[in-house]
Amino acid sequence: MKEPGFVVAVGPHIHSGNSVRDMMLHQIIALLPAVAAAFLVFGADTLRVAAIAMGSAVFWDAVLQKLFKRSLSIGDLSAAAGGLVLAMLLPATVPWWVVVLGTLVMLLLGKHVYGGLGCNPFNGVLIAYVALLLSYPGLVGDYPVPTSDMMMTQNSPLLELKDKGAEFLDETFPLQDLFLGSTLITGTIGEVSKLALLLGGLFLVLRRKISWIIPAGFLSGLAGFAAVFWLIDPETYASPLFHLLAGGSLLGAFFLATDWTTSPVTKTGMALFGLVCGVMTMAIRLWSQWPEGAYFAVFMVSMLTPFFDKLRPKVFGSKFGSHRQVQF
Amino acid sequence: MRPGKMRGGIRFSHPLDGLSSPFEDLPTPSVVTVALQQDRSGVCALRVKKNDVVLAGQIIGESPRPNGASIHAPISGVVTELIKAFQDFHGRMVPAVVIESDGAANPCEIPADTDPLAAVQQAGVVCFDHKTDPLAAKLEEARSRKVGTLIVNALDGEPLLSSRARLLLEQAEAIAAGIDALKKILDLGRVILTVDANAAEAIAAATRAFSGAVQILPLRNRYPQAVDYLLVQRALNVEIPYSLGVRITDIGALLVDVEAMAAVGRGQPVVERFISVATGKGHVKNLRVAIGTPIRAVLEHCRITPEPGGKILAGGPMTGTALSGLDQPVTKEFAGVFVQGRSEVVKLEEAVCIKCGRCVEVCPMRLMPFLISGFSEKGRLAEAAQHDLFACIECGCCTYLCPVRIPMVQFIQFAKGQLMAQRKGV
Ligand code: SF4
Ligand code: SF4
Numbered sequence: 001m002k003e004p005g006f007v008v009a010v011g012p013h014i015h016s017g018n019s020v021r022d023m024m025l026h027q028i029i030a031l032l033p034a035v036a037a038a039f040l041v042f043g044a045d046t047l048r049v050a051a052i053a054m055g056s057a058v059f060w061d062a063v064l065q066k067l068f069k070r071s072l073s074i075g076d077l078s079a080a081a082g083g084l085v086l087a088m089l090l091p092a093t094v095p096w097w098v099v100v101l102g103t104l105v106m107l108l109l110g111k112h113v114y115g116g117l118g119c120n121p122f123n124g125v126l127i128a129y130v131a132l133l134l135s136y137p138g139l140v141g142d143y144p145v146p147t148s149d150m151m152m153t154q155n156s157p158l159l160e161l162k163d164k165g166a167e168f169l170d171e172t173f174p175l176q177d178l179f180l181g182s183t184l185i186t187g188t189i190g191e192v193s194k195l196a197l198l199l200g201g202l203f204l205v206l207r208r209k210i211s212w213i214i215p216a217g218f219l220s221g222l223a224g225f226a227a228v229f230w231l232i233d234p235e236t237y238a239s240p241l242f243h244l245l246a247g248g249s250l251l252g253a254f255f256l257a258t259d260w261t262t263s264p265v266t267k268t269g270m271a272l273f274g275l276v277c278g279v280m281t282m283a284i285r286l287w288s289q290w291p292e293g294a295y296f297a298v299f300m301v302s303m304l305t306p307f308f309d310k311l312r313p314k315v316f317g318s319k320f321g322s323h324r325q326v327q328f
Numbered sequence: 329m330r331p332g333k334m335r336g337g338i339r340f341s342h343p344l345d346g347l348s349s350p351f352e353d354l355p356t357p358s359v360v361t362v363a364l365q366q367d368r369s370g371v372c373a374l375r376v377k378k379n380d381v382v383l384a385g386q387i388i389g390e391s392p393r394p395n396g397a398s399i400h401a402p403i404s405g406v407v408t409e410l411i412k413a414f415q416d417f418h419g420r421m422v423p424a425v426v427i428e429s430d431g432a433a434n435p436c437e438i439p440a441d442t443d444p445l446a447a448v449q450q451a452g453v454v455c456f457d458h459k460t461d462p463l464a465a466k467l468e469e470a471r472s473r474k475v476g477t478l479i480v481n482a483l484d485g486e487p488l489l490s491s492r493a494r495l496l497l498e499q500a501e502a503i504a505a506g507i508d509a510l511k512k513i514l515d516l517g518r519v520i521l522t523v524d525a526n527a528a529e530a531i532a533a534a535t536r537a538f539s540g541a542v543q544i545l546p547l548r549n550r551y552p553q554a555v556d557y558l559l560v561q562r563a564l565n566v567e568i569p570y571s572l573g574v575r576i577t578d579i580g581a582l583l584v585d586v587e588a589m590a591a592v593g594r595g596q597p598v599v600e601r602f603i604s605v606a607t608g609k610g611h612v613k614n615l616r617v618a619i620g621t622p623i624r625a626v627l628e629h630c631r632i633t634p635e636p637g638g639k640i641l642a643g644g645p646m647t648g649t650a651l652s653g654l655d656q657p658v659t660k661e662f663a664g665v666f667v668q669g670r671s672e673v674v675k676l677e678e679a680v681c682i683k684c685g686r687c688v689e690v691c692p693m694r695l696m697p698f699l700i701s702g703f704s705e706k707g708r709l710a711e712a713a714q715h716d717l718f719a720c721i722e723c724g725c726c727t728y729l730c731p732v733r734i735p736m737v738q739f740i741q742f743a744k745g746q747l748m749a750q751r752k753g754v
Contacts (some may be wrong), residue, residue: 007639007673008650010738012724013666014608015674018686018731117680118732211685265696266684313335315716316693317557317569 020117024077026209027255030200031084034251035192037181041146042092046189050087052096057103064112078117082106085125085255088190089248089295090132093144098136102128123259126299143186156187157246158291166238177205178245187268190251194244201254210258213267217274218253218281219244225282243282252281252294262302277301332565334558336692337550338725343612344526344549346490346604351498353616354629358429360402360620363414364389365422366660367460369396374423380407385436385597387452388425397452397462397660402599405429417642417649417656420647427620438595443461444512445471452598456587457556458485458647460661464589467513469575470582476517477512477581479563480589482530483522483547483554486644486655489664492586494614495602496523497530500537503586505593507542514582520545520563522554551646552723554621556583558692562639570719604664605630606645608672624654626665637670676727676735678705687726687736693719697726701736704743709750712743720744 038046061079065072074080083103090099109131110124111117132140143156155163157173176183179194190197204210223240230237243249248256257263257277264273277297284293364372372389376382382401389399405427414424438447449464480503482496496503507519521538523531525546534544545563553559557568560576560583568574576583591598599619605612605626612630623642627634634640634654641648642656645666687697695716703712722741727736 005636006634006650006652008652009639009676010650010735010741011648011722012728012737013639013641013648013650013668013674014645014728015676015733016729018729019733020682020731023731027430114428116680192384211689241393242367260684261682263685265683265688265698267689271686312696313694315569315695315719316561317567317574317719 011095018077020076023209024081024155026204026207028077028084030203031088031190031255032045033199034088034193035084037093038092038189041192042144042181042189043182045092048096049090049092049094049099049189050084053083053087053090053103054080055083056100057086057107060104060107061111064107064225064251068112068116070116073117076117079103079107082110082125085190085287086128087253088255089125089129089188090140092189094139098139102132105131108134112196118260118261121305122299122302123256123262125259126256126295126302129211129295130299142206143188144282146186148181153326156191156291157185157242158285161238161242161246161285162291166234166236169238173242173246175241175321178242178287187247190255191248194250197250197254201250202252203257210254211270213270214258214263214274214277215253217271218278219249221275221278222253222281225279229286237286241262244286247292248294249281252277252298255280256295259302260275262305264305264308264311266309266312268311268313269305271304271306272311273301276304330407331545331547331563332561334550334553334562334692335694336725337552338690338728339548339550340487342487342610344484344490344493344524345488346606346614347493347497347527347530348488349494349611349614351491351494351602351614351616352629354618354626356403356429356431356618357621357625359408359426360429360618361411361414361424361426361622361655361657362388362402362620363398363416363424363657363659364399365416365420366399366619367397367454367462369393369462369465369534372396372399374410374425376401376407376425378407378410379415381405381430382407383436384425384599387597391452391462393462393465395449395462395465395468397454397464397598398450400452400597401425401427402620403427403429404431417651417661420752430696436597438597440595443454444509447509447595448513448592451591451596453588453591454598454660455583456585456601456660456663457481457554458643459556459701463584463592466582466584467510470514470577473577473580474609475514475577475580475582477564478507478514478516478519479583480507480521480542480586481554481583482527482534482586483524483559484604485552485554485663486646487551488611488666489604489644490611491604491614491663493524493527493530495590495603496586497527497533499590499593500533502590502593503534504537505595506589506591507538507593510584510589511594519543522547522559522563524549526619527685552692552721552725555723556568557733559583565752569719589615597662601658601660601662603658603662605632605667606664607632607667608669619659620657622655622657623651626658627654627667632667632669635670637673639666639668641666641668641672646728647722674733676733676738679732679734680703681734682732684731686729686731690725690729691746692723692725693721695720697736698734700743701726701734701739704739709743709747712740713747717743717747
């Protein structure tokens with residue numbers, strides 16, 4: 001008698017349920033506190049930018065998938081999550097067409113020309129950010145005064161540091177305000193509340209969606225490097241705590257450097273990658289014409305990822321010799 | 329005693345559901361089909377003719393190796409059929425013997441004055457792990473290499489299997505007797521029992537039965553630590569490479585599971601297995617099953633109706649072998665039966681790796697699974713071997729965690745097969 005076809009396949013026969021969609025959903029949820037904080041500070045413009053970014057990213061993803069004859073997979077939410085992260089890097093006043101252009105760059109140059117999700121050497125969000133910042137420095141690099149009519153601009157903490165030095169930083173930007181977010185401090189949408197970012201980041205780490213190693217390496221590299229200068233000359237250099245809380249340190253550490261595809265896969269690789277990102281962030285903040293270095297740093301250090309990926313653990317039992325001269 | 333540290337692996341949330349479920353005897357089936365190869369020593373030579381009357385425990389297939397495990401009639405009855413080419417669940421074609429029951433009795437005992445090693449050989453005991461080596465051959469090897477450490481393993485190999493832990497709980501005396509028998513064969517300085525740290529009752533039973541002569545090493549559940557070389561590392565903190573021909577006996581140790589020890593201790597031929605039955609919803613029953621019982625009877629007893637489009641697995645959910653039909657008989661190689669409904673079947677697909685690193689993090693052999701599998705998929709076998717393809721134990725952890733569900737184990741098995749075939753062809 002023929003049995004009613006059972007499936008015959010190689011194991012494992014169960015699956016953890018991990019998926020790209022699940023990861024991206026977690027990332028979106030993790031950013032909600034930051035969006036809420038930005039809403040309190042910048043008002044409805046926050047939601048406008050976030051919605052345009054997410055919507056246009058999904059739209060471009062679908063269009064490009066058609067164009068490149070790939071199967072439609074906007075359901076994996078990778079475009080939506082990428083759009084939201086990009087919105088985090090933009091000021092609330094950014095015009096809509098800049099956002100739409102940004103998401104196009106993100107999906108074209110950060111995904112589809114390389115062959116789709118997972119084939120890109122750089123984080124699409126950062127490609128888009130860099131492209132926008134270089135093309136429209138005024139629109140993307142200037143930050144509005146919160147709660148005003150948003151027509152004036154104001155210095156972000158890091159720009160203030162660049163322009164006026166560390167002397168009056170503590171009075172202008174109390175650490176507590178930097179941490180919680182405040183209408184006295186401007187920046188991009190995602191830079192408002194460090195508490196919100198920390199909550200989101202910890203959520204991702206605790207749900208094991210991202211590795212804790214990269215953010216830990218990033219933040220300790222950044223704080224360590226800042227501390228060296230601060231200890232030498234606290235008058236000229238800002239404190240490590242200021243550098244941790246100002247600008248995009250936490251955003252970069254938890255949401256950009258941890259990008260699956262462009263970060264290393266081994267623990268040693270991740271640790272070094274994080275450290276170098278942190279140090280590089282500080283180097284840019286100290287010695288370049290740009291006030292903020294976190295995003296550039298991640299972008300540049302991810303070029304080294306293939307090198308970090310060479311730092312592999314020793315195979316089980318390899319003390320006895322290499323597995324490569326197998327006798328079988 | 330401190331266990332060796334384990335890197336990678338998965339802690340499953342439902343490790344020992346079946347510990348509190350006693351073994352039930354499956355009623356003796358009316359017909360059994362006994363395949364004549366049930367371990368790695370090769371096809372056994374047929375020792376019965378059609379229409380012979382056999383007694384439970386009588387040898388029906390004799391191992392080709394002097395210390396191999398012979399195969400015994402699991403029930404008393406009449407040989408009704410000799411099948412020349414029976415397809416077993418590995419897909420191998422082996423001879424098989426069909427026996428119709430006459431309703432009688434327990435297997436014959438092996439005389440108590442038999443030499444201990446000969447008794448193990450006559451009982452046809454194998455190591456009831458994924459390799460199923462004949463125990464007598466392993467003991468012989470261990471004796472010639474002056475092995476002084478015995479590791480007795482009560483950890484179950486996979487999530488949802490609980491038969492080893494339960495067996496320790498129910499048959500600690502028989503296991504202790506088995507250890508004593510091995511002490512007569514080997515000059516054992518040290519005996520270690522590895523057991524799940526959550527199996528408190530089993531640990532208590534072991535403590536009572538072994539009275540201090542055995543070091544008990546409780547280990548927290550972590551798949552796949554029960555795989556031989558990983559377990560040796562946990563117990564003795566020595567890493568032995570998986571594929572270099574280095575053997576556990578080379579470091580003076582021998583690893584045996586509790587079911588084999590209980591079989592030695594009982595002093596009867598091996599005619600049954602202790603298995604766990606589970607479905608996608610969880611543990612169902614622990615059963616004592618005569619070898620040769622068709623899976624159909626096992627499932628009927630457990631009131632499980634398999635769905636077309638679902639899966640029937642010999643073994644556990646991670647590494648079990650999918651059966652094509654319900655007529656497959658239980659063999660010495662079965663640790664359990666796992667049944668999946670149609671909706672629970674996992675679909676793996678050939679997707680693009682997104683380099684998330686989950687597989688690297690989880691691989692207990694510290695390999696780069698995505699690289700090996702990627703090379704294997706593209707047919708770049710030399711590169712796959714360069715990246716330690718042969719160190720992979722096919723535990724499935726990488727595939728289990730992969731967010732894009734690449735069937736890595738399948739690619740890895742394929743590449744290994746191709747390379748072996750090439751090597752043989754030369
Ligand atoms: S199946 Fe092989 S490659 Fe995958 S985790 Fe297990 S040992 Fe590593
Ligand atoms: S888990 Fe899957 S997607 Fe992630 S690196 Fe491994 S193979 Fe690639």
